Amino acid sequence: MRWINRRPGRPLLFVLAALPFVLTLLAYVVGSDIRRTANPNDKLLPALEKVIDRAQALASEPDRRSGEVLLWKDTAASLQRLAIGVTCAATIGVAFGLLIGLFPLARSTLASYVAVLSLIPPLALLPVLFLVFGLGETAKIVLIAVGITPFLIRDLGQRVLEIPLEQLVKAQTLGASSWQIVTRVALPQLAPRLIQAVRLSLGPAWLFLIASEAIAAQAGLGYRIFLVRRYLAMDIIIPYVLWITVLAFLIDWSLRLTSRRAFRWAHVEGESL
């Protein structure tokens, strides 16, 4: 039998899916063991038990100075910035995507402008944003929004353009105005595509969030990681990185679930993402 035709059965499927995770964990444990045999005080790869202990402490014990539990404080600060930034970007993306996709006059005006804007590396603008908006929350939120908005506009504009011309003509023969075509034909079909586009842009959004927190913040997941880096506190950095991964996974999973629940029509034909 050819390899391209061999499919795993159910038990093997789980084993195969778990395999890379187990191997990674194993590699860490072995590496940590080797380093700690050479130097019992090694800080780069602390023992697994030590990392777990520290993670529990971070999630449950109040900080001695502020009296707050650091992990939750950092999580709340980061998620708030991420949510506001992504929401702003999505709103702008939908509005301009519809304009560019449906209205030839807007497309002629904006399409190449947005294409040029999207080429500016957002991180290069970070100093400018801190100068203009100060070191508070605004600059971080704006960086996230600036970072992903051009992608969202271009992607959503393209999705609107992909709505078959037949549908738009049919809507006109049913008496729809431009406004009604936007609200009843284009926007509802754009909604599941928006969730898809936001899922794709969350990776960059986290990048911009952590980059801005690394430079100036009083709290935040990225801030904490870059703060304890000075003390080589891998036992804090590792739980934080894993926690960010879990958060990103949960956000992505809930967005996918929302799309499947709210826009069942878009998932009728066995496309799975």
Place this chain on the structure above:
Amino acid sequence: MSAVTVRDVFKSYAGAPVLERVNLEVADGDFCAIVGASGCGKSTFLRMLLAQELPTRGRIHIGEARPAREPGPDRGVVFQRYSVFPHLSVRDNLILPVSFRDAPILGRLFGSALRKAEAEATATLERVGLAHVADAWPSQLSGGMQQRLAIAQALVRRPRVLLLDEPFGALDPGTRLSMHDFLLDLWRESGMTIFMVSHDLSEAFKLGTRVVVFDKPRWDPQDPSRYGATITHDFRLGDKKGETSNDQTHEPDRETAAAAIRDADAARPGGNPTAPSS
């Protein structure tokens, strides 16, 4: 009275003529089938009837109205694909045209207006045999059911003219036959004017009260895109309001049309003159 008047219509793309000197008068209640070789501009002609595209020269009137500049509710349309809205249930697809008319800002109906539209939609669905799938999404329907929904949807605003662009081209032969009966019933009931582009001659002669053939009357072998196509044959098959006419009656007309299309196909670059005719 003429439902549709086409006067001296020319259409060219980037200087290359596609259609030239097209003249046509179609009476109210006619079923006009449009046939021709592929690339002869019959779909272009339908898009101009729809006002999706405008003639380079000439005028197209629906009734006494001035030539339209964009599609509107006086003309309904059904395409081969993508004719219904995938994000709306079958019933909502029929309510949508009413919402467009009665809710200019919100585009949605509420309360008694919504209930009235729902009742009308349900009645229509029963008439076209889709009542049992009223709450399904269009993508869950078969091709024939989707086209029945598309036709029912196109008729909600009671257009003067119904335009069909190869509406049954993607259906299997059995479904196609039942769609013919479905369409003829609707046409006899409503008395509206229908234009149908088809690449199937027997379909055109079966359904049409009139069959027009598009073809290139002049031909430059050195420069095939030099001249456009026009109406070369116009068969009036008479009244079909009663039973479907006997197919044999129009056998000579059908042969003429088939020959015209065969010649056009053979003369096209890459066309094979010895290909067996269908």
